[in-house]
Amino acid sequence: MSRIYLSVPHMGRDEQAFVAEAFASNWLSSVGPNLDAFEQDFSALIGLPSVALSSGTAAIHLGLRLLDVGPGDEVICPSCTFVASANPIAYQGARPVFIDSEAKSWNMDPNLLEAALRQPRARRPKAIVLVHLFGQSADLDAISELSERYGVPILEDAAEALGTTYRGKPVGSRSPVSAFSFNGNKMITTTGGGMLVAHDRRWVDRARFWSTQARDPGVGYHHTEQGYNYRMSNVLAGIGRGQLRVLPERVAARRAVAFRYREAFTALEGLDLMPQADWGLHTNWLSCFLVDEAKLGASRDKLIEALAARDIEARPVWKALHLQPLFAGVECHGGQIAEQLWQRGICLPSSSSLTDHEQQRVIDTVFDAVSAARSRGMAKECARG
Ligand SMILES: Cc1ncc(COP(=O)(O)O)c(C=O)c1O
Secondary structure (H helix, E strand, O other): OOOEOOOOOOOOOOHHHHHHHHHHHOOOOOOOHHHHHHHHHHHHHHOOOEEEEOOHHHHHHHHHHHOOOOOOOEEEEEOOOOHHHOHHHHHOOOEEEEEOEOOOOOOEOHHHHHHHHOOOHHHOOOEEEEEOHHHOOOOHHHHHHHHHHHOOOEEEEOOOOOOOEEOOEEOOOOOOEEEEEOOOOOOOOOOOOEEEEEOOHHHHHHHHHHHEOOOOOOOOOOOOOOOOEOEOOHHHHHHHHHHHHOHHHHHHHHHHHHHHHHHHHOOOOOEEEOOOOOOOOOOOOOEEEEEOHHHHOOOHHHHHHHHHHOOEOOEEOOOOHHHOHHHOOOOEEOOHHHHHHHHHEEEEOOOOOOOHHHHHHHHHHHHHHHHHHHHHHHHHHHHHO
16 A cells, blocks of 8 residues: 555646646756746736746745835744745844634734734734635735734735635735745645735736845846845746646545545534635645544544555645744733634645545544544543543
């Protein structure tokens, strides 16, 4: 039996042809027709100008710079997210301020956000990094309203949310600037890569300029600003072009995986799929479940162990950033929900290429782990009694 991973790349029909074109035409560089076409296709999807970068982290970094985040600034960020949402805040010499999640979406709690924003203007944070976790949109209406009322702009971290919608519109299309990721584990991949989108085309041009070492126009190597080597390669953009063509299929497949698990686990009290908020399409990029150990009779860690013993990869939900030694002492508004999600959340294998048989292996292993844990629990009770 082969190993079942959490989330693997899933190529479509056309990626290799686009990559072959890059080789045939010798556009083996950070310029070329695949890059132009990939950006155009992505712009058509999200409805905004786009620039292809080396990673989602690079996109967040450049987005924060576009929002003029600098040394000494504070930037709001959810606590329940991958560390890559917060690291670029520190790259800019700024400090994160963490906000807890709301139970109904696992994303940033607008009430706690308001508490953090309700400050005299001079003490307000400079920006909000708003993450759409595991394929589900945050409550954009409520959070955008707060952003406007307090004059603190949003950068949407949509790294996990390509294909996700909020009230019918793609996430990443509403705020001044947004970031997407094409890391190998994401909904679609370029093996590694990211995209920055912005409402103002000049912002996208600036990000493109910074991403290629900020070389001023002209043949001489003249520099007036600091830049980075953050541009995507034309070869990888070819993969991205092919992947974008299969995005709707990939979204449908991941949702089907999550709903199949949910259906199977209705028989198990205490193992619940991540909430599906009614404001948009949750892609269920990862199939995340919450374990209630008292009801299920098995702990989250026991499930992970049992799956690992059968060569199936499962992981906890992100460890809350306010608990990370890296961010010791950082201000956090609330935090209990993020802590619960980390302690009780499990991400099950979610690849769009997962076969029926592989899903059944996951389901059977969970059932076996639960009955083994329940029997152990009963045996202990008897021994005590
Ligand atoms: C929420 C979130 N933000 C940012 C990133 C960073 O993206 P990348 O790995 O492309 O740098 C990721 C994933 O890796 C992520 O899950």
